[in-house]
Amino acid sequence: MDKLKKLFKPFSVVPLAGWFLGVFSAVLMEFYLGDLISYYLYLPKIPVLFGALFMLKTPLMIPSALAYDLVIYVVPVFLVARVTAPLTNQLAEQLERMPLWLATLLHLAAFYVILSMWAGINDYRVLIVKLTMISIILTLSLNVINGYQGEFSCSHPGFMALGAYASSTLTLLLFANDKMFGEPLLNPALGPWLFPLVLIIGGGVAALGSLIVAVPSFRTRGDYLAIISLAFLFIVKSAIENLEIVGGPRGMSSQPNYATLTVVFVWMALCIWIVHNFTTSVLGKALNAVRDNEPAANSMTVNTRKTKMTAFMFGAFWAGVAGGLFAHVLRYVNPGTFSLNKLAEILAMVYFGGLNSIYGSIVGAVSISVLSEALRPLELFKWIIIPLILILVMIFRPHGLISFTELNVKELMRPRNKERAGGVE
Amino acid sequence: MAPLLNVRNMTHFFGGLRAVSDFNLTIEPGEIRGLIGPNGAGKTTVFNLITGVYNPTEGVVELEGENIKGVETHRIADMGLGRTFQNLALWRHMNVIDHIRMAHYSQLTYGLLGAFFGTPKCRQQEKEVLDNSYKLLELFDIDQFATHNIGNLPYGAQRRVEMARAMATRPKILFLDEPTAGMTPDELIRMIEIIRQVHRDFGVAIFMIEHRMKFVMDLCESIQTMVFGEVIAEGPPEVIQNNPEVIEAYLGKEDLH
Numbered sequence: 001m002d003k004l005k006k007l008f009k010p011f012s013v014v015p016l017a018g019w020f021l022g023v024f025s026a027v028l029m030e031f032y033l034g035d036l037i038s039y040y041l042y043l044p045k046i047p048v049l050f051g052a053l054f055m056l057k058t059p060l061m062i063p064s065a066l067a068y069d070l071v072i073y074v075v076p077v078f079l080v081a082r083v084t085a086p087l088t089n090q091l092a093e094q095l096e097r098m099p100l101w102l103a104t105l106l107h108l109a110a111f112y113v114i115l116s117m118w119a120g121i122n123d124y125r126v127l128i129v130k131l132t133m134i135s136i137i138l139t140l141s142l143n144v145i146n147g148y149q150g151e152f153s154c155s156h157p158g159f160m161a162l163g164a165y166a167s168s169t170l171t172l173l174l175f176a177n178d179k180m181f182g183e184p185l186l187n188p189a190l191g192p193w194l195f196p197l198v199l200i201i202g203g204g205v206a207a208l209g210s211l212i213v214a215v216p217s218f219r220t221r222g223d224y225l226a227i228i229s230l231a232f233l234f235i236v237k238s239a240i241e242n243l244e245i246v247g248g249p250r251g252m253s254s255q256p257n258y259a260t261l262t263v264v265f266v267w268m269a270l271c272i273w274i275v276h277n278f279t280t281s282v283l284g285k286a287l288n289a290v291r292d293n294e295p296a297a298n299s300m301t302v303n304t305r306k307t308k309m310t311a312f313m314f315g316a317f318w319a320g321v322a323g324g325l326f327a328h329v330l331r332y333v334n335p336g337t338f339s340l341n342k343l344a345e346i347l348a349m350v351y352f353g354g355l356n357s358i359y360g361s362i363v364g365a366v367s368i369s370v371l372s373e374a375l376r377p378l379e380l381f382k383w384i385i386i387p388l389i390l391i392l393v394m395i396f397r398p399h400g401l402i403s404f405t406e407l408n409v410k411e412l413m414r415p416r417n418k419e420r421a422g423g424v425e
Numbered sequence: 426m427a428p429l430l431n432v433r434n435m436t437h438f439f440g441g442l443r444a445v446s447d448f449n450l451t452i453e454p455g456e457i458r459g460l461i462g463p464n465g466a467g468k469t470t471v472f473n474l475i476t477g478v479y480n481p482t483e484g485v486v487e488l489e490g491e492n493i494k495g496v497e498t499h500r501i502a503d504m505g506l507g508r509t510f511q512n513l514a515l516w517r518h519m520n521v522i523d524h525i526r527m528a529h530y531s532q533l534t535y536g537l538l539g540a541f542f543g544t545p546k547c548r549q550q551e552k553e554v555l556d557n558s559y560k561l562l563e564l565f566d567i568d569q570f571a572t573h574n575i576g577n578l579p580y581g582a583q584r585r586v587e588m589a590r591a592m593a594t595r596p597k598i599l600f601l602d603e604p605t606a607g608m609t610p611d612e613l614i615r616m617i618e619i620i621r622q623v624h625r626d627f628g629v630a631i632f633m634i635e636h637r638m639k640f641v642m643d644l645c646e647s648i649q650t651m652v653f654g655e656v657i658a659e660g661p662p663e664v665i666q667n668n669p670e671v672i673e674a675y676l677g678k679e680d681l682h
Contacts, residue, residue, distance in 0.1 A: 274541045281540040281547065282526050282533055282554060289516050289527050296514035298498040299476060299507075301531035301594050310537060356518065404518055 014081045015416045017095065018088035020110050022081030026073050027118045034072065034121065041068050048124050052374035085417075092415035104409050112265055119261060126261055128373050130329045133268040134322050135365040139349040140275050140358065141318035146347075147355035147403075148279055149311035150291030151221060155213050155229035156319050156346050157338035158236035159206040163320025164327040164338075165240060167202035168252045171195070171328070178254050180247065188256070195258040199267070199324040206320025207313040209236070214312035218305050233343065240335040251334025252327075259328035267325060271318055276358055276407045278314065287311050288356070345372075348390050354400030358407040364400065427490030429454050429630055430475070430506075430598055435484030437474055444470045445654045448484070450632075452598060457624060457631045459641040461665075462651035463674055468634045469511055471651070472600055476508055477501040489597070503531040507596030509587045511603045511634075515575045521586055522571040525558035528593035558593065564626070565589040565619065581612035588619065592627060599623070601633035605640055617643060642666065650674065 014022075034046040041064040047054055050073070051065025081088075095103040119125040138156065145153045173181045175191035186194075213229045220228070241249045278284040286307045289297035298304050327333040345368065353364020368386065375382040393401060432450040436443070445467045452458055460468050474481045477498040486494040493501050502508075516524060533554070539547035562568040565585045570578055575586065584604065591599055604620065605613050617640065624631055635641045641648060642662040650658040650665060652674045658665055665671055 277543040278537075278540050281543075281551060282530055283537060283540045285519070285523055285527050286530055288519055288523075292516035292518055293514045295478065295498075296510065296516065297527075298478075299502050299510075299514075300528040300590060301499050301502040302527070303497075303499050303530075 010082060011078065013089070013416045014085045015088055015092040016107065016413050017092050017110075018081045018085050018416075019077075020107070020114060021084055021088055022077040022079075024110075024114050024117075025080040026076040027114055029076055030072050030121065031117060037071060038068060041065075043068060046121055048122060049128070049370070049374045053377055056375070056377040089415045089417040092413065096410075096414060100410060103413055107413060108269055112262075115265070116261055127329070128370070130259065130261060130264045131326075132366055132369045133264045134325050134329065135346075135349060135369045136268050136362055137271045137318055137322040137325070138346050139353065139361040139365040140271055141315045141322065142346050142350050143353075143355065143357070143361045144275065144279070144287070144318075145311055145315040146350055147357070148284070148287040148291070149308065149315075150287075151217055151308075151311075152223075152226040153213060153229045153312070153315070154226055154343055154347075155210070155232040155236075156315075157342040158233040159210055159316040159319035160323035160326065160342070161236050161240060161335065161338035162206040162209045162316075163199075163202035163323030164333045165246055165252070165323075166205040166320070167198045167324030168255050168327045168333055169246060170198045170201060171256055171258065172252065172254075174198075176254065176256050180252065191256055192258050195263070195328075199321050202324035203317040203320035206323065207317040210312045210316030211309070214309045217308050217312065233338070233340075237335050237338055247334070249335060251332060251336075253332040255328045255331045255333075257328070257331065259325050264325055264329065267321060271321070272358060272362075272407075275318075279358075280406060283307075283310075348386070351400055352390055352393055354397075354403035354405075357400075357403050357405045359405055360400050360402040363402055427487065428452060429456075429489060430632075431485070431487040431490075432475060433485040435471075435474060435481045435486060437470065437479060438482050443654055445474065445481075448474075448656060450649070452630050452632060454597070454630055455624075455628055456647070457620075457645050458633070459645035459648040459662075460632065460634045460651060461636070461638075461641060461648060465653075466651040467654040468651055469602060470654075472508065472602055472634065476506055476600065499531070502594055502596075505595070505597035506600065507591035507594045507598070507629075508600035509584075509591050509602055509604060511606060513583055513587060515583060515587065517576055518574075520572050520574050521567065521578070522555070522558055522562065524575060524586055524590050525561055525593050526554050528590045529554040529557070532595070561589045561593055564622075581608055581615065584608070584612075584616070585619065588623065592623065592629075596629055598630045598632060601631060601635075603634050603636065605635065605637055613637070613640065616640075620644060638666070 030046065038046050043051070043054065043061065043064050047065055047068055050069050051061070054061040054065045095106065115129060119129045138160065142153070142156050145151055171191065172178050174186045174194075175184050175188045177184055213225070213232050216228050217225050240246060246252055279287070286297065286302045289300070289302055290304050290307050294304055349364040349368045350361065351364075352368055353362070354360025372382060372386060375385060378385070397403075428451045430450065430452040432448060435445060435448040437445045448471055460471065462468050470479070473479050475486055477493065477496055477500075480495050484494070486492070488501070488504055488506060491504070493504065516527070519527070533550050535544060535547040535550050538544075559568060559571065562571055565588060567582050567585050567589065570582060575583065578586065588604070601620070605616050608616060620631065621644070623629065633641075633645070645662060647660065648662055648665045649656050650668070650671045657670050657674065658668045
């Protein structure tokens, strides 16, 4: 462990902007030289997910795939990040003098450019990136209920289904010419502009549905509420299966292609921002107070019922938005998607990443979704490896990898060239 | 003018058990009152009845002339009744400053949308709350712990956090449930000072449950003694100290072998 720390010590002076530059150069290299290098390494094409698929399908390709990762990703990222550190630190200092929101937006824009270039290599990557970002929204929203508020809610796929179906119905009815609802009611050109509104309505429907779980939570907690919320999930699922107007078990398809990478990215950033604002405000801290000691919260003027209802409706709203995005990314949705498997997946992301933490939710969502995509060739064994990792995390870090921390954007973006007084952990 | 707190003939049953019977209490602004009695006498139940945790079976409970019987706890707290708990009711995953911030909950008017989008109004109010919280921490001499997790504080400091938190709700009456339970003699002396200071600086009335006679005798102007849900004696400390019924309740009868 100490050796590992020593190895990474030279890189502690690299600010976030420096890492961005490093990754950007790697992505640039893949963009221009990827084909050439994979040709010389006898790879059939540019590896999609760091060669994981090649390695698992044909073990003989492991050396080539690893060499590709080394040449394209590892070396440029670390080399460029370290070499340009003095420069990027100056940049970080400049950025630090700007208002926080502007610096954050600039970082986000840079990150978006890198992400879209990386994903631009092929469609499969775009899909993975979109689904991962949707997972981040889902994980954050479930973390609000299960982590910040401390209830154990199992109805998240149900909320997601409500959002997915509500928004799909709206877009198909209003903007698409399909066999279910026929001619569009509005001009399809309006679609992309009204899509945010459609998603908000979808989230709203999910938030209303969540009241069915929120109201019992006034009287009961823990296992009983978990069972009630599980029941809600099944109610939603079988209700949709039996509603012929939305396609029953066959589902709905040919949603218009509104959920582009940009749209999903903006919604994810918006979700992180709002969840961060909410959970650091006193109104959001009330969730923690109710979780840790409800009578005390009550005696300190906290309206506990309102707080519980807020947590559920807020979480469900974002689950609904994520569901809407999900339906428009796959352009197909059926009730079977919102099953216990989906629930297990989201729960795993939340508990793997860490309760009560935005960093944790992001880490959990990204690692579980990328891992489950990368291990796809293993088929059945995938569902042995991922739960095993989850169990190991639970043994060594029972609250998840990064739990009970607050997102601190300023700290994340600060220049790293000089030690800060008291600011070094 | 109506007294600050007026409790008349408050009676409460837990099923068939009469936990509190015919409890009467009047507190005027700025008064310090004590409630003593052996274990299981129903002292904490009295607290819970007045603060709205339980709804009294019978009786009248009024705060500044307004009925608070059957009103929700958080509403009562908002109306000016702050309290601490017998077995520290702190939020174990929160740091100290957040505890104090939290108690400003009902004073915030920016609403949920304000919180979601961090509106200027929200940021303004949050800043005021934060400044006020630090002031309270300084007053209770716990500002050095501001960003520590509550679980890492020494016991006496945790008690002070609880008091500071209760004061952040801007109470008119402060209910203290055994403020010195489990404290060392040093901490005890410190606590007497703090309670005096709170009483002086904030001008709140104080109603406390306490077991340590020295503590109660030092602070309280008037004391009630409760045994098996009934008040058996009421008066200034010296009178209570020499009341034969009180001595009997605490020490037993003299001729008992």
